[in-house]
Amino acid sequence: MKLDDLAQKNGEWLRGGGPEADIVISSRIRLARNLADFPFVSRATARDRTQIEQAIRQCTLDIVAEGDLLYVNVEQIEGVDRQFLVERHLISREHAESQGARAVAIDPREKFSLMINEEDHLRIQVMQSGLNLESVWEQINRIDDIIEEKVTYAFHERLGYLTACPTNVGTGMRVSVMLHLPALVITRQIDKVFRSLQKISLAVRGLYGEGSQATGDFYQISNQVTLGNSEQELIQQIGNIVPEIIDYERQARQFLVKESRENLHDQVSRAYGILRTARTISSEETMHLLSSVRMGVNLGLIDDLDIPAINDMFIHTQPAHLQKLSGAELNTADRDIERAEYLRRHLN
Amino acid sequence: MKCQKCSKPATFHITELTGGKPQELHLCEDHAREYLTSSSESGEPDGPVSMAAVLAQQMAQQMVVGRTAEELSQLDKQSCPVCGMTFYEFRSHGRLGCPHDYVCFQQQLDPLIMNIHGKNEHVGKSPRRCSTGSANRTELIRLRREMKGAIDKEDYERASELRDKIKQTESEQ
Numbered sequence: 001m002k003l004d005d006l007a008q009k010n011g012e013w014l015r016g017g018g019p020e021a022d023i024v025i026s027s028r029i030r031l032a033r034n035l036a037d038f039p040f041v042s043r044a045t046a047r048d049r050t051q052i053e054q055a056i057r058q059c060t061l062d063i064v065a066e067g068d069l070l071y072v073n074v075e076q077i078e079g080v081d082r083q084f085l086v087e088r089h090l091i092s093r094e095h096a097e098s099q100g101a102r103a104v105a106i107d108p109r110e111k112f113s114l115m116i117n118e119e120d121h122l123r124i125q126v127m128q129s130g131l132n133l134e135s136v137w138e139q140i141n142r143i144d145d146i147i148e149e150k151v152t153y154a155f156h157e158r159l160g161y162l163t164a165c166p167t168n169v170g171t172g173m174r175v176s177v178m179l180h181l182p183a184l185v186i187t188r189q190i191d192k193v194f195r196s197l198q199k200i201s202l203a204v205r206g207l208y209g210e211g212s213q214a215t216g217d218f219y220q221i222s223n224q225v226t227l228g229n230s231e232q233e234l235i236q237q238i239g240n241i242v243p244e245i246i247d248y249e250r251q252a253r254q255f256l257v258k259e260s261r262e263n264l265h266d267q268v269s270r271a272y273g274i275l276r277t278a279r280t281i282s283s284e285e286t287m288h289l290l291s292s293v294r295m296g297v298n299l300g301l302i303d304d305l306d307i308p309a310i311n312d313m314f315i316h317t318q319p320a321h322l323q324k325l326s327g328a329e330l331n332t333a334d335r336d337i338e339r340a341e342y343l344r345r346h347l348n
Numbered sequence: 349m350k351c352q353k354c355s356k357p358a359t360f361h362i363t364e365l366t367g368g369k370p371q372e373l374h375l376c377e378d379h380a381r382e383y384l385t386s387s388s389e390s391g392e393p394d395g396p397v398s399m400a401a402v403l404a405q406q407m408a409q410q411m412v413v414g415r416t417a418e419e420l421s422q423l424d425k426q427s428c429p430v431c432g433m434t435f436y437e438f439r440s441h442g443r444l445g446c447p448h449d450y451v452c453f454q455q456q457l458d459p460l461i462m463n464i465h466g467k468n469e470h471v472g473k474s475p476r477r478c479s480t481g482s483a484n485r486t487e488l489i490r491l492r493r494e495m496k497g498a499i500d501k502e503d504y505e506r507a508s509e510l511r512d513k514i515k516q517t518e519s520e521q
Contacts, residue, residue, distance in 0.1 A: 036447060036485035037518075039431045043445035045496065119443070145476070153475050154447035155482045159461070160470025162447045162482075166461050169450070170470045201466075228467025 003072060003081055007324040010315060011088065011110030011127065016307035018130015022298040023246050025178040025218065025311065027132045028089075029140050029235075030125040032163045032172035033147070034154040040164040041117050049101040049117050056116045059147040060105040063114075070106040075099075080329065083320035089127065091115055112143060119164050120172075122147070131242060133175060133235045141231075160227060170227025175238045178207070179245060182217040182295045183252035190219075193245060201225050202241065207287075216287035216314060221245070253299060268296030276347045280336040286317045286343065309346070317342060353379045428452045430490040448486045488517055 013026040034040060035055065038048050060069055074082060074095060082096040091104050095118040102117035115123040124147075126140040154162040161172040168174075184190040194204050207218040221242065223234050256264045271292035274281075294310045296302040315321060322338050323330050330338055350357060352375060424436035433445030435453060444450070450457060462468050475482075491514045498507035 034447065036482040037488040039446040039489050039493075040444055042441065042443045043431050043433060048492070141473070144473075148475050152482055152485050154486075155475050156447070156450055156470075158469055159450055160472065160474070162450055164443045166444070166457060167464055169461065170465065171472050225465045225467075227461065227465040227470055230472035232472075 003070070003077070003084070004324065006070070006088065006106070006110070007084065007321065010308075010312050011090075013089075013110065013127035013129050014308070014311040014315060015129050016311050018128060018132050020243075020246055021130040021307065023180055023249050024131040024242065025180055026127050026129055027136050028125060028127045028176045028178070029133070029136045030123055030174045030176075031140060031144055032120040032161065032168045032174075033122040033124070033144070034162060034164070035121050036152045036154040038121065041119060041121060042164060044117075046100060052121050053101045053103055053116050055151060056114070056122055056147070057103065057105070059150045060114060062146050062150070063105075063143055064107065068108060070108060072104050072106065074102045074104055080320050080323050084324050087315060087318040087320050092118060092123075094119060112139065114143075120168070131177065131239075131246075133177070133239050137231060137235055167224075168226050171229070171231050171234065173226055173231055173234055174222050175234055176205075176220045176222035177238055177242050178218055178220045179242070179249070180217055180291070180294060181219055181245070181249050182291050183256055184249050185217050186256060187252045189248065189252060193248060197221060197241070200237075200241070202238070215284060217291045253295065257299060264299075265296075265301050268292050268299075268301045272296065272302060272347075275343050278340045278343065280333075281340045281343065282336055283317060283319060283339065286339060287314065290314055290317075305347070313343065313346060351375050351379055423456070426453070430486050430493070432493060446486060446489050447482065448489070451483075488514060491517065 013028070018024070018027075035052060038044060038052050041049070041052075044052065057071065060071065063069065072081075072085070074085075074091065082091070085091040085104065086093050086096050088110070090106055090110065090113045092115065095102060095104070095115050098118070100117065102115075104116065105114040107113065111128065112124065112126040115125075124140055124143055126136045126143070128136050156162055160170040163169050163172055181190060181193075184193060197204055201224045203222050203224050205220045205222065207215055207220070221238060223238060226234075229237070271289040275286070275289050275293065290310060290313055293302060293305070294307065297305050297307060297310060316325065317339050319335055322335050322342065325342070326338055424439065425434060427434045428445055428449050429452065430448035431446035433449060435456065438444055438449065438453065444453075458468060491510055495507050495510040495514065498504070498510060
């Protein structure tokens with residue numbers, strides 16, 4: 001399997017299934033781990049990095065019985081491929097932009113990926129469609145156990161798993177749920193929701209994680225605290241709060257349907273119209289309009305499209321995806337034309 | 349020294365590291381509190397949260413409050429015997445150098461960790477295998493660093509001794 005094969009399809013986590021899939025795009029957990037006998041990545045020599053990479057690569061062979069993980073040497077691939085992996089949520093921007101020996105091992109169905117030599121020696125992540133944190137935890141715990149059979153993790157009796165940044169120490173676990181909240185944005189209630197989340201130490205981020213803007217009305221809710229609560233407690237904390245947010249979003253959608261159905265229908269239809277006819281369109285506008293269309297499909301205002309198809313479009317219209325799909329390097333203006341063409345092809 | 353904002357004595361000496369250049373502030377208790385509260389709420393409260401920014405902010409607030417420049421410079425020079433990272437390097441980048449840093453900078457890190465997490469004891473998963481062996485393995489980090497140093501100094505005899513020791517330590521695990 002090659003990187004180019006991934007471009008033709010989409011990950012399991014985007015299939016639009018699972019509980020609450022109209023609002024919850026995906027559930028994701030990542031674990032940060034380090035080998036006890038090497039310096040953390042920022043202090044590692046080139047030789048250390050290579051040895052870390054080899055040691056962990058060896059472990060990945062045990063995770064999938066048939067051994068068909070796609071192993072990508074991030075240092076050696078081209079910029080557009082790195083960007084492609086970021087758009088796909090398979091590596092972080094930091095991993096794409098850093099220097100030196102580093103890699104990612106990817107499950108062919110993109111249910112999990114292992115970043116090697118990111119901020120920590122190993123970052124395991126597991127993703128699933130819909131709200132499914134328990135099942136995600138079961139999988140990641142299993143992968144973590146398999147790797148731990150082969151290596152000694154840096155672990156401290158009192159502080160737990162030791163990480164390069166003290167913000168991750170303890171469980172090393174970040175639980176994230178990605179939500180689509182267009183009605184809370186339209187009804188201007190989203191700020192209120194965020195403020196209440198921040199009060200209980202939960203972080204809110206955009207589609208592409210730390211530092212990214214919330215484009216397309218996508219928001220990731222995740223824990224900030226990693227020490228002093230067990231993995232189960234951290235999952236429960238997010239698992240308890242997410243249904244409340246889903247409920248707010250549903251209420252806001254019902255309010256819009258009831259109070260301004262015509263306006264809402266108009267907004268959704270116009271968005272659909274532009275996406276089907278535009279000749280050149282930016283990534284930002286695409287995300288914004290697709291968000292309206294996605295909500296329109298969920299509310300039954302559009303009946304000739306399904307959620308998995310729209311989820312695909314959110315990712316496939318990103319800059320590196322367009323270039324991978326068209327097989328050519330494109331500047332911004334050409335990408336906007338290619339994006340419009342892609343949308344017309346898939347929506348008409 | 350007087351507070352920069354009023355005539356009371358300045359009892360808090362803050363070095364702000366989050367901007368481009370380090371900025372020194374000398375404030376009375378009231379103004380220090382006001383400054384620290386406002387800086388923790390500045391920026392975009394609803395914007396995306398960067399963990400590095402959170403950390404930098406916590407560090408700036410907690411490490412430098414009430415310390416004189418001299419104390420701070422002494423503290424900054426402390427270094428980890430295993431990886432060689434100084435406290436200053438950690439304070440500047442927010443990233444630790446090796447697992448042993450948690451032990452050798454414990455005094456400075458504990459309050460920081462408490463600030464970030466509200467707790468300082470791990471509960472939850474621990475490695476099933478060798479959960480106590482982790483500390484012994486950090487010795488390898490120190491040995492490899494020492495070997496590199498010996499090679500750089502062209503002291504090949506010492507480097508060769510160290511190489512044997514590394515091999516032995518690796519095989520003992």
